[in-house]
Amino acid sequence: MRAIEADMVSCHACHATVRIGEDPGKGEPHCPRCGEALAFRDYTSMQTVWALVIASIVFYIPANLLPMMHVHTFAGTQSDTILSGVLYFMETGSYLIAAVIFIASIVVPITKILILIYLLVSVQKGTIDNPKKKQKLYLFTELIGKWSMVDVYVVAIMIALVHFGGLTQIEAASGATFFLLVVVTTMIAAMKFDVRLIWDNAQKERDG
Amino acid sequence: MGTHTHIVVCHECDEIVNVVDPYKEGRYKCPRCGHLLFRQKHGMIEKMFALGLAAAILFGLTNYFPFLSFEVIGNRAEANFLTSVQYLIEEQEWLLAVAVLMTTLVVPSIRIALVLALFGPLYFGKVPGYAPGVLKLLDQTLPWAMVDVFLVGVFVSMVKLVKMGTVIAGISLWAFLVMVFVMAAMQTTYNAHMVWDIVETARRRER
Numbered sequence: 001m002r003a004i005e006a007d008m009v010s011c012h013a014c015h016a017t018v019r020i021g022e023d024p025g026k027g028e029p030h031c032p033r034c035g036e037a038l039a040f041r042d043y044t045s046m047q048t049v050w051a052l053v054i055a056s057i058v059f060y061i062p063a064n065l066l067p068m069m070h071v072h073t074f075a076g077t078q079s080d081t082i083l084s085g086v087l088y089f090m091e092t093g094s095y096l097i098a099a100v101i102f103i104a105s106i107v108v109p110i111t112k113i114l115i116l117i118y119l120l121v122s123v124q125k126g127t128i129d130n131p132k133k134k135q136k137l138y139l140f141t142e143l144i145g146k147w148s149m150v151d152v153y154v155v156a157i158m159i160a161l162v163h164f165g166g167l168t169q170i171e172a173a174s175g176a177t178f179f180l181l182v183v184v185t186t187m188i189a190a191m192k193f194d195v196r197l198i199w200d201n202a203q204k205e206r207d208g
Numbered sequence: 209m210g211t212h213t214h215i216v217v218c219h220e221c222d223e224i225v226n227v228v229d230p231y232k233e234g235r236y237k238c239p240r241c242g243h244l245l246f247r248q249k250h251g252m253i254e255k256m257f258a259l260g261l262a263a264a265i266l267f268g269l270t271n272y273f274p275f276l277s278f279e280v281i282g283n284r285a286e287a288n289f290l291t292s293v294q295y296l297i298e299e300q301e302w303l304l305a306v307a308v309l310m311t312t313l314v315v316p317s318i319r320i321a322l323v324l325a326l327f328g329p330l331y332f333g334k335v336p337g338y339a340p341g342v343l344k345l346l347d348q349t350l351p352w353a354m355v356d357v358f359l360v361g362v363f364v365s366m367v368k369l370v371k372m373g374t375v376i377a378g379i380s381l382w383a384f385l386v387m388v389f390v391m392a393a394m395q396t397t398y399n400a401h402m403v404w405d406i407v408e409t410a411r412r413r414e415r
Contacts, residue, residue, distance in 0.1 A: 003217040003224050010217030013344050014404050017215045017224075033408055034340045089367075097367045100360065135220055135241055146354050149311065153361025154368070156308045159299075160292035161278040161285050161369060168280070172301045180307050187351060199221040199241070 066175035280373035
């Protein structure tokens, strides 16, 4: 049986199981163990997640088009985007590093955005099939979330080490900031998503 | 309102799970969706305290010594943890500076401090009054500590820089490498479920 059917709720902060019906108190119920506000479901999470997903798509465009960093040398200034960074590693034969950057900076953000959209649509349409598979997809987006930060760190480390005054120097460029925003918005979106909504749909089917 | 320590509600699918023997060692999974409810291991408090101390020492070393040195034809640049944040501020890349500072330095050190503040007293048999707050903060800060991702970033940068000059790994890098593993071990040992039980039992005794 699900907790919601038994008037029970699990505190999202301390995981205490609380029976809500026992206390007809006024206003919002609070967890007796840790004091957090209790709610059966977070129905507003859908709007929040949609907003963050759309924001991340908007940030994703300049993140890919604008350079991540400027490399100043005596030979001139060269600007690196995410894709040109991957291509550089391919050309110089560092295939493993090229793969790491390609997966962390291109595959991971796109996968996260697509999975979140798929989950949002399926919850809103009331799709009932494969809740277990959808939950796995969700946990996967949560797990891979922070790994896209690799490219931001690479920029940060490069500018720290290649800093020889006016002649040879690496500077961060605006693409890096937009990319950071993509990572942060998709991470918060994944956190806000209430997985239990997927299972509610499946339950409606079980009830007939 | 009543709390039931032996009845657990799965946070993923909302199934009510009756845990028969919650103090036996092992992994407790939700029968409906298969998600891990909690992991019970003996000696969790001792291990957490030890790992927290180790992480604190390693993190201290990491910040004291140079991280990487880079040499190109006579020019030498040394970087430690704050160098990149300093240059990012100089370039007025505020968001990047804040993100790098928070995820690699501030949040990880806060988490180590929280672990010590919680498991230190617990190790000596005391349940601190601030335990609920610490437990909540440990939960909220978890996704924003990215030392492991930073380590991968270091390796990628090293490969990139090796083609331009000589890269020398400093003491900090080795300390940091070990710290990443210590913090990973901390995460697999940590069992919030058990600490919440200890907090609740202590409160009941007080009454």
